[in-house]
Amino acid sequence: MTRQPHALPDLVIRASAGTGKTFQLSNRFLRLALDGAPLDTILATTFTRKAAGEILDRVLFRLAEAALEPDKLDDLARHLERPDVDRTRCLAVLQTMVRQLHRLRVGTLDSVFVQIARSFSLELGLPPGWQICDEPTDRRLRTEAIREMLENESADDTLRLMHLLGKGEAARSVTKQVFDLAGDLYQVYTESPPEAWEALPRRKSLAPKELAEALGVLGEVELPNDNRIAKAREKDVAHAEAEQWETFLSGGVPKQICAGATTYYKKEITAQMTAAYEPVIAHAKAQVIGSIANQTQATRDMLARFEKAYVRRQAMHRVIRFDDVTRRLGEASGAHSIEQVVYRLDAHLAHLLLDEFQDTSPAQWRVLRPFAERIVEEPDNTFFCVGDVKQAIYGWRGGVAEIIEAITDQLKSLEKAELNESFRSSPVVIDVVNRVFGRLVDNDAIGRDREAAAAWAARFRPHSTARKDLSGYAKLESAPLAGEGEKQNDVTLDFAARRIAELHAAAPGRSIGVLVRRNASVARLIYQLRRQGVLASEEGGNPLTDSPAVELVLSLLRVADHPGDTASRFHVAQSPLAKPLAFSRFDDDEAARRLSAELRRRLAIDGYGVTIHDWTRLLAPHCDPRDLSRLVQLVEMAHGYDPRATLRADDFVELVEQQRVEDPSSAEVRVMTIHQAKGLQFDVVVLPELDYGLVGQLPQLVVGRAGPTEPVERVCRYVGEKVRPILPRDFIAMFEKDRRQRVEESLCLLYVSLTRAVHALHLIIAPSKSNERNVPATPGGILRVALAGPGPIEPEAVVFDEGDPGWAGKAVAPGATAGLSSGASAGAEGDSPIFASQTLEQSPVLAKPSDRARRGLDRRSPSQLEGGPRVDLAAKIRFDGSDARRRGTVLHAWFEQIGWLEDAPPADDQLREIARQHTGDAEAVDRWMADFHAALRRAETRAVLSRSAYDRSEAQLRLWRERPFAIRQDDAILSGTIDRLVVSFDGKTPATADVLDFKTDRVPADDRAAIDARVAFYRPQMEAYARAVATMFRLPTERISARLVFVEPGVVRAV
């Protein structure tokens, strides 16, 4: 029955949106398992933790289902193309899978890399016990590193750099700029070798004298007879003299000469002129290129300094980011044989299954590639990957979509397959997708980026849908035109908010996904929607500050950190907390100071979780259910924060303000950026922000590599199109390529946005401006042309609609969509809003405890009772300068050796042997030995150790040394050991007992007061011994004596 897994081809699947990538992956996994591949040889990776969890769930569930239900077995057989698979086989494989749950390797790429890195920590130079850095910590480390960098930098240097990057402006805020710089560019920095930053060849410029001469010649050169040309030369010379080289090159005669033109103002540019201009032009070019090169290198210098500070901090905190893990592994790849990796991972990888392959970064591929290459070579091993270049929207993070194309060259014998049938979207939605992307190249809105569009379109095949039954609707409409002083984007968004509110009202219970481009738009939309009474939340949730109850708690925390914060004081004093906290006058400084100190004390002692819980109890009566639920979430967050709580309440406040927490009661309308929508689907998708430029944001740095998986060869700071022609050809090409990639990514974003929809699509764009000449090069423009034609668009007009606007009323009941789409990646699958029951069905109560506790009794030892109920910290922990503790231990151990003094005393050798366990200091032992013998010579000491001191016969006496005991005392167990216990018996009945405790305190024999003090100190302990003996031997306390033996002065005192 077991087939060779190698019957399976090495396969790359390009799976369009909604066609079931995860399903394909689980098929492959199941197929391998059923064919008998050892489970721990299969490695399946994906990008999110959620997806990783789902893959395994699907695999196990489908197998179990197939084993139990005949029709599911048929389904499975069909999907796996294994008609012979039967129930017994399923059961057997499932059983193996369950027994080897711990050997199943399905996870995120990051988690796999972390595992490898852990196994090679030392070789990778990672500190022992390193952890992945969490976001807040990383932010802190970066801030500190930036601060340090600024600190060490001369202000001039930093300033120069800022000017280089800030286009010469003297902006007020610097930290944000530097922070962004370090954030955005650090990735480029880590990926690019130092040489790449110096790739731009510099040119030779003229010496000052030569330049002056050249300008002299230029100033004198004979010009055609045209005033305008004379003026132009004047300007050119002036620019040159002012060293404004960019300006010099980008206008006037130089521009013409550079462009290869032969005339200016229709007059010929004479050879003479050219000859006069040329040296200056060459110099100008050298200068401009030099400054670009300088800026590029200055950027790297700054990043290098940032890195130094940042990496040092990482090492100090023993943390590292996922990106760093990947990079280090990439750098080390090759240093260790695959065998070694396999050995330490304890995994003989034979089958590689990669999901969402388009998001793989070159750095990640660098780590994976050796494995993939080996697997492809081995006939019994298999390679499988699934991805969609059309959904590659992580270019900015290092994902290089073309890898999926490049690997077909790198890995021989890969088979290719394509999936274009959607299991998600309605025919209407699919129709829109086909209309938009089917004829992309002809679309007028593409403008000059036809090449990029063509490349993108080449990857697109017309989509079909398996969900022909789904009703749906699509509409493209325009917003009102912005008035004076208004921004069109704001107007469009506000209009969209009204539309969304209507849609929500018309299709209750349907999931609505609102996808935008910028984070700021998310906030604006949520604001507008909530004002219209629509509970909208951001994907991933809003910060808890969306509840006034939470805001109040934060104000209280601010008062804890800043007693002088009168705004927060007022907030607290006017709130329900005023009374319980006894703080009702916000202007009472003294009361505020006291309150603040008390709050800080509580936070430090009880922790944030407990303290905020207590406040929550005070606030609950004033809360509505949502406030309370947000407060409870705040308490959860506070508990999570407690282990790393600082002395500053501000730190927690900051965390609360930044962290998003999903609010379970507001899941109806979700607003998010397109990136956040990845992998999700919604009944209705609204796209209200389609008017962004296709070229996207200009980058600060542009990088070039020979191929998508090759290392970076060139880095250059962004150069505007005007100046670009003077760059070397390969740099120009690099800039072109960069632009192409940005356009392609914009198209991917549009594709991802449109394909999130199950039933309906609502597209909202700006109307044409009155002066519109061309269709704007935006996604909105593309949609306009594709759906409505190239003409201008009136305000508030529906320019395209298709399908059934009333679909929501007729379609299958909400919730039904979720189950049907098991093939598609799951998400907010048309779930109806989720309201968990807010109370426990039955509130947990406990029976009354019995009068006497039965378990968990407190444990007390008599020595803890020393000194009574108040402890002097100094006495407890100060060093007394001697070796008192060890001496005490050794002397005790020696006294324990003494039975009755009348019998043979322990030999010195034996005593030394005992001492050796405690100290290697022979000298000290000698000293203590002398002390010990001296003590034994003292009369009082001798007396307590002698049988003769007891008025009994040998037979009536029993002596115990180091006698353990345990008795119950109230709700505690009192247990310990008694140094020396002598009990006398009348027959078998205990008659008296004598408790002796040796003390090695150094007190002079004649200092009565000191001895009294010590006796008082030890009294509680001795009383406890006496009680224990009373209980054990059932003796009345008056028959028990308890005595302290101060061995140094040789004083024995009854207690």
Place this chain on the structure above:
Amino acid sequence: MPSFSTWKPCATNGGPMSIERVFLGWDRPALSLAVDYLVERFAAGESLDLSKVIVAVPGGRAGRRLLERLVEWAETNGQPLFPPRIITVGRLPELLYTAKRPFADPLTQQLAWVEALRRAGSETLDQLTAQLPDDEDLAAWLALGEMLGRLHRELASEKMNFQTVVDCGSRIRGFQEQARWTALARLQGDYLAVLDRLGLWDVQSARLYAVDQGECRVDQTIVLAGTVDLNRLQRMMLDQVAEQTTALVFAPESMAERFDDLGCLRPEAWQELPSPLDDEQIEVVDTAAQQAEAVLRAIASLGGRRAADEITVGVPDERIVPHLLQQFRQCELSARHGVGEPLSRSGPYRLLAAAADYLEGPRFASLAALARHPAVGQWIERQGIVGDWLTELDCYRADHLPHRIDGNWLGTIDKTGVLHTVHEAVEQLLRPLGGARQPLAAWSPAIVDLLVAVHGGGPLRPDDPAEREILSACEKIRAVLDEHRAVDASLAPEVNGADAVRLVLRAVASETIAAPAEPGSVELLGWLELALDDAPVLIVTGMNEGIVPASLDADLFLPNQIRRALGIEDNLRRCARDAYALGLLAASGRRLKLIAGRRSPEGDPLLPSRLLLSGDVETTARRVRRLFDGGDAGRVRAILPGRLVAGQTDSAFDVPRPLERDERLESMRVTEFRDYLACPYRYYLRHRLRLAGLADRAEELDGAAFGSLAHEVLGQFGASAVAESTDAAEIGAFLDAAFARVLGHIYGSWPLASIRIQAEQLRLRLAQFARWQADRAERGWRIEHVEEGPSPDVAILDVDGEPIGLRGRIDRIDVNGATGERIILDYKTSDTAKTPEQTHREKRSRWIDLQLPLYRHLARGLGIEGPVALGYIALPKDVAKVGLLRAEWSAEELENADETARQVVRDIRAGKFWPPTDPPPPFAEEFSAICQDGQFGSWLGGDDGEEEEAP
């Protein structure tokens, strides 16, 4: 030196005399069975005398519980108890031999490894690591030492050394690590040699020696209770005392085959549960919080018939503990996690951490943190320092943005006096920890002194939980300091005070402070302690793969494969231990509920434990279908509020209404009007109640401070002789000098680094201003007034017959010598230059700011009559745009502005401060909590919210 065995494949013990095994069954809790056994065997006549017995148990809690049960037995039966010596099995070996040398404590061991590493040659180190820690980074070296020490301990306890791995590895296919382990073996030799030189042993060496010499003996009876997994060294030692040893096995005799001679598990026999669990015993939920809820639901289902001490909650995954404690709290029930709180949360730990930060460089932020430590606060008060020094500190930070502190406080002494005192006191407190490097131990007294000074202000009461915590934390810190002092001088590193403190913190960071007993609480127990627990109701969370059973595949040193080959702890053994433990719980006839989650607290996906899925193939399939039907997973659910009940249907948190205050409005700043026009309520908060936020987080100058700086310099310029100059260079030089002065005056020598850069930015704007100003003077403009404002009783605006005074200072008034034209000018330093029209009016009609129009009245107060123009001198970031922006309002428009001002005054007088404007105006961030701005999301309308203060 002790010897390590050469590697043998899976050595079985088979000594001359074997240990007695007693099968006690498992239909009752193991501890009950153990107590019965002890009583039966040792009770004689009138007493239960176990004084000659050593009972070894797997964990500390089982030992404590056993003693409780014995005491209870003694009480119930009225017999005196002589308790046995109860110890955890890990400590048993030391009772069986007498060590010939003192033991090296953990720090000495780590330092011995470090010594070995530091001395090792590159041929050794290259095999081990790509990058050794920096010489300075002692903590990293110690961590490395700790790592190797751990490896050494594990292997040594199996009677192996690093060479053993080389020998064993040679039999594994694809093993390529011979060179690495050979290098490690060399290091191990060096490590042992270091200890040898010091006359010390680590415990493993002592045990090995005792075993080798056949020295183990004991004169008591040893009873092993439930110690089902012993390492090789333990086994060999027990073999030497086999005659006196009995192993109690909690399992029916019929399972004897599944246990070996010492009553340990045979791993192969325990890869599944002996019999499958019932469906209703298993519950799988999503998150950690939901696991906690499931526990409370399980308790609810008991219907109040059980008391707290009859229930135990198992927490194999400690990360669930806080969720559980919170859920109990919400249900107003009490739970106790005996392991207790991490020491790192205690006051003394935080004190030392803050002190170390401070010692590393006297940064303002460190002082601000340290001063907020509650005990430090009290200490400061004990020094007789009174006043709200925290607020002083905040204000100082806001005014001067200091980075470092050097004792030179900026500003006048009456403002900073208390800061001087606080700073000096803190300096004195920490001075003993400053200064040059010293041997580690030399810092110990100073560290203790710091703890005593701050926390020992009065006697501590151990019965107060908070003070008890301080006490235990200090004692544990003290124990670490003892270790520091015990380190041999030849190993002791020289460090500075901050590093010494950090080393202490490192050593105690993983310690916990045990929670005090609370009889009315439900006990939360770790997995290892659970097997021997005897509560009638057990609710176990965290039943997830990787937790129960734990498994380890990948490893830096010993991946599973080599573990198996060596016969040391591997996944098989781990699983066996947990399968047995779970079997024991399930068999004991108690109520058992097992809860698993699908996501870790960090959000990683989790699988239910494979043990939960045990059973025949059909059962397994059905259970998988039930548990993996992903329907619910991933849903966000509200956390149950327990007994917390929301008291309202609609939120009762209203924005506080303006208070009734009778306060006569006499005068207003001209800049105030803008705030009222933007939002009457926030105006009220800011100007009538004079509320303000106060924080100390600014990273750089905000718009207001940036503006003030410029105003100060430009004011000095206007008042100087250079004001008339037409020489740009001269003006520039003056501004430069003035700027340097002002900067030094306000921000001192050590401000935040960003300020130096911002200052340079401003300097650029001023440089351009100099050119502009020279040109202006050239064109006949003369500065007539600078920074002047008349008294409010002169500058008045009549409002319905009741005049209102206007306050404010005009940046400057220029007059043209040639034309006599006059213009009132205001400097603007916001990044983008906006015209007066843009800042003052919305859509060319509605006034949103009245500053410039009202300046007319101030000017009149200065005695300036006749027409005056209005304008800005903009100094924006684009320096090319530095220059004049004139306002072009007609007289009518200006009159309209005045009328707007009158209306504002009327409204304020009438107490119209409600409602707040929505969306909130840009300046209102400090009031966003009061005004509940966040409720609608965090979007603030308007632009960057940049604001500058007009002086």
